[in-house]
Amino acid sequence: MFLLNINPIRMSYGLNWGVAFSLFLLTTAGCSSLRTRLSRTASDWRNRTAEISCYSGGKLIYSGKTDGKVFSESNSDGYTFISAEDKKLKEVSGDCVIKYD
Secondary structure (H helix, E strand, O other): OOOOOOOHHHHHHHHHHHHHHHHHHHHHHHHHHHHHHHHHHHHHHOOOOEEEEEEEOOEEEEEEEEEEEEEOOOOOOEEEEEEOOOOOEEEEEOEEEEEEO
């Protein structure tokens, strides 16, 4: 007959790490889309300013400068960016022209 020598302290330590890792994976799973979008766009246009102009019916409805990081969802006509003037997060939609410096 073969008996296993199981150390209960070592076993509980391993279980605690397993639970902590599982909780970490569950809490960060929903952030993968945002993380991918931010890293892709930020790495492509880091430290480059851009001018954004948005039109509706042929009339200019927004004009401003960004800090270079312009985000766009694939299923939306909107853009999200941080304004270079006031450093606030802004969202615009419509026919927008983005010119990078």
